[in-house]
Amino acid sequence: MSAADWQRIDRLPNIYCAGCGNGSVINCTLAAVEEMGWTRENTVFISGIGCSSRAPGYILTDSLHTTHGRALAFATGVKLANPALNVVVFTGDGDLAAIGGNHFIHACRRNVDMTAICMNNQIYGMTGGQGSPTTPRGAISTTTPYGSAEPVFDLAELAVAAGANHVARWTSYHVKELMAAIATGLQTPGFSLVEVMTQCPTNYGRRNRLRQVSDMIEHLRTHALLVQKRDRLIREGKPIPEGMFVVGELVRRHRPAMGVRA
Amino acid sequence: MSRMEFMQGNTACAEGALAAGCTFFGGYPITPSTEVAEHMALKLPKRGGVFIQMEDEIASIAAAIGASWTGARAMTATSGPGFSLMMENIGYAVMTETPCVIVNIQRGGPSTGQPTRAAQGDMLQCRFGSHGDYGIIAVCPASVQEMFDLTAEAFNLADRYRVPAFVMSDEIVGHMRERVMLADTVETTPRRPLSPGRLPFEPGEDGVPGFPEFGRGHAAHVTGLTHDERGYPDATDHAAHEKLVRRLYQKIESARREIADYEVTNPDAEVVFVTYGPPARTVWQVMHDLSDPAIGHLRLRLVWPFPEFALAAFPDAKVFLMPELNMGQISREVERHVDVPVVSLPKLGGELHTPAELKRALEVHR
Numbered sequence: 132m133s134a135a136d137w138q139r140i141d142r143l144p145n146i147y148c149a150g151c152g153n154g155s156v157i158n159c160t161l162a163a164v165e166e167m168g169w170t171r172e173n174t175v176f177i178s179g180i181g182c183s184s185r186a187p188g189y190i191l192t193d194s195l196h197t198t199h200g201r202a203l204a205f206a207t208g209v210k211l212a213n214p215a216l217n218v219v220v221f222t223g224d225g226d227l228a229a230i231g232g233n234h235f236i237h238a239c240r241r242n243v244d245m246t247a248i249c250m251n252n253q254i255y256g257m258t259g260g261q262g263s264p265t266t267p268r269g270a271i272s273t274t275t276p277y278g279s280a281e282p283v284f285d286l287a288e289l290a291v292a293a294g295a296n297h298v299a300r301w302t303s304y305h306v307k308e309l310m311a312a313i314a315t316g317l318q319t320p321g322f323s324l325v326e327v328m329t330q331c332p333t334n335y336g337r338r339n340r341l342r343q344v345s346d347m348i349e350h351l352r353t354h355a356l357l358v359q360k361r362d363r364l365i366r367e368g369k370p371i372p373e374g375m376f377v378v379g380e381l382v383r384r385h386r387p388a389m390g391v392r393a
Numbered sequence: 394m395s396r397m398e399f400m401q402g403n404t405a406c407a408e409g410a411l412a413a414g415c416t417f418f419g420g421y422p423i424t425p426s427t428e429v430a431e432h433m434a435l436k437l438p439k440r441g442g443v444f445i446q447m448e449d450e451i452a453s454i455a456a457a458i459g460a461s462w463t464g465a466r467a468m469t470a471t472s473g474p475g476f477s478l479m480m481e482n483i484g485y486a487v488m489t490e491t492p493c494v495i496v497n498i499q500r501g502g503p504s505t506g507q508p509t510r511a512a513q514g515d516m517l518q519c520r521f522g523s524h525g526d527y528g529i530i531a532v533c534p535a536s537v538q539e540m541f542d543l544t545a546e547a548f549n550l551a552d553r554y555r556v557p558a559f560v561m562s563d564e565i566v567g568h569m570r571e572r573v574m575l576a577d578t579v580e581t582t583p584r585r586p587l588s589p590g591r592l593p594f595e596p597g598e599d600g601v602p603g604f605p606e607f608g609r610g611h612a613a614h615v616t617g618l619t620h621d622e623r624g625y626p627d628a629t630d631h632a633a634h635e636k637l638v639r640r641l642y643q644k645i646e647s648a649r650r651e652i653a654d655y656e657v658t659n660p661d662a663e664v665v666f667v668t669y670g671p672p673a674r675t676v677w678q679v680m681h682d683l684s685d686p687a688i689g690h691l692r693l694r695l696v697w698p699f700p701e702f703a704l705a706a707f708p709d710a711k712v713f714l715m716p717e718l719n720m721g722q723i724s725r726e727v728e729r730h731v732d733v734p735v736v737s738l739p740k741l742g743g744e745l746h747t748p749a750e751l752k753r754a755l756e757v758h759r
Contacts, residue, residue: 204452208459
């Protein structure tokens with residue numbers, strides 16, 4: 132099988148806008164799943180609500196497209212009831228960090244064996260571009276027309292603090308690194324969060340002086356700070372440049388996990 | 394071997410679930426339902442099942458629904474505030490036709506209300522509480538024995554019709570202790586699997602699709618969006634939506650004779666009590682005290698889908714009296730099916746009607 136064999140061809144075209152980053156994330160995920168040797172019979176994709184959460188509908192496996200914010204709670208039931216199933220959750224910044232925040236921290240704490248892939252485009256894309264808990268301060272959205280006044284959540288650091296066994300962050304530009312990080316997440320017993328900074332040209336870029344898709348991807352590339360470099364800056368007592376986000380593997384560990392196949 | 398025990402209603406509810414083969418419980422502590430979860434926490438792990446205490450009631454029912462898709466008989470138990478939180482995911486279970494059992498040990502509401510006192514205030518919420526049109530099944534135990542029997546039966550009904558089934562009990566029956574006969578196993582109707590060549594949401598003649606259990610190679614896509622028989626979203630087509638919602642409604646309503654569960658006492662009576670849940674117990678006492686064949690009793694062990702034909706079992710009825718632990722939620726359902734007066738006898742505050750209160754009502758209304 133190849134990654135293409137995992138797709139529901141009869142559901143094309145998908146709902147994603149031209150230039151959307153979600154396709155890259157789905158491709159990287161399917162490549163990683165394929166690399167793991169998982170089959171369509173023993174793999175389940177689960178999601179909540181939002182653009183990211185439409186992904187399972189395009190994948191040819193059992194899939195549960197659930198309610199807004201609750202995907203990890205549904206996934207906990209699936210995995211604990213049948214640990215033989217491989218469980219992957221697609222979610223977004225609004226789904227995971229806002230309405231689903233409580234389920235997120237408890238999924239990390241329980242460390243149930245699954246991989247959650249968060250497509251963080253820093254906006255509510257499906258509903259037309261409202262501010263989310265990861266919309267940068269000052270950014271324009273339809274509900275922050277004068278610039279967002281709220282500090283943001285760092286989802287990856289939150290997952291580290293809450294106890295996930297594996298946490299990584301990459302961008303839709305870093306496809307090779309992203310694929311490797313997802314594969315690591317799939318291999319790691321316990322909960323894995325792979326956060327992917329991705330572009331929403333329709334509802335974020337055009338309101339925030341990133342009118343071309345290439346500008347958005349370039350923005351992601353130039354604002355990604357490797358975790359090793361950040362650590363070096365800290366060691367040297369130097370300031371971390373503003374507006375940057377950390378990429379790389381933030382943690383890989385072996386806390387006790389639930390739902391691990393015997 | 395079956396065994397006789399003296400136990401609490403909530404414990405009997407858990408025992409009924411175990412006898413029915415429940416292997417997954419997701420729950421969150423809430424008075425007065427917590428003993429159901431505690432008993433499942435004690436028993437399920439020893440039987441190879443899964444008990445998990447989730448972070449809230451929203452997650453509890455979500456986990457139960459997720460577990461159900463792996464083929465497990467799954468349940469949750471709660472009371473008013475938790476029940477309100479579950480409403481969105483109850484609609485999801487309805488839309489995705491996920492069998493699951495939801496126990497509500499009702500307490501006084503609205504809001505935090507009376508955590509330790511009984512009520513029947515969620516009878517309409519269980520039928521209509523999630524948005525949109527749909528049908529569900531709800532049983533109402535009046536004794537500890539019925540907590541066992543009807544909880545077990547709720548699993549059969551949920552699987553048979555691929556629908557959430559509610560055990561609408563209350564603090565009185567939940568915390569009451571009585572003698573109960575525990576069957577080791579009960580008659581179970583297994584979930585009908587998806588037949589080869591059929592689509593995941595293609596209904597049989599009874600309007601119920603076969604179940605495409607996860608992990609069996611069906612590649613079933615399950616969504617709360619309006620979907621076609623493949624399970625694929627089709628959220629803007631009016632015909633697709635109408636077809637789906639009518640089927641979800643009709644598969645329950647059209648089966649209500651088959652689903653119905655009620656008792657008729659003194660069918661020639663002129664004055665008839667209609668009860669569900671523990672108000673039946675006061676009526677039993679009144680009928681025992683008065684021993685009058687002109688007093689009838691229709692006791693509903695199952696309230697939804699409403700068995701309106703059961704009212705016709707009393708052709709001479711001149712008045713129906715409805716003692717309920719709410720402001721008359723089901724009396725309105727009775728009213729719309731009969732031509733004679735229906736008198737609502739509401740009781741709020743957590744106590745049952747006394748026999749004297751019901752005898753007074755008889756004097757006034759017969």
